[in-house]
Amino acid sequence: MYKGKKVIAVLPAYNAALTLEKTYKEIPFDLVDEVILCDDASKDNTSDLAREIGIEHVITHQTNKGYGGNQKSL
Incomplete structure (x- = not known):
């Protein structure tokens, strides 16, 4: 908690098992x-590995979305 607020860290990961x-x-x-x-x-x-080290919330994309989720450029 920080000043009475719940703090959640979001870790984007791609082939991050070593780090x-x-x-x-x-x-x-x-x-x-x-x-x-x-x-x-x-x-x-x-x-x-994320689950093994104690991360409870793991979202796994089935296909690589890339930086920004493969949003189309304008």
Whole structure:
């Protein structure tokens, strides 16, 4: 909680298995209440590892959306 507000950290991830645990351990949990990981169709075990290290909310895209979710340019 920060000033009475719930704080949620959102981690976008793509093939992040090698760095995920280190990144997760650096989150200031005295301020952050929950973590959401959004795995953009990684080819490694990013989603599985996220669950193993304690991330409860894991969103896994079936196809890679890319930066910005593959929004069309104007």
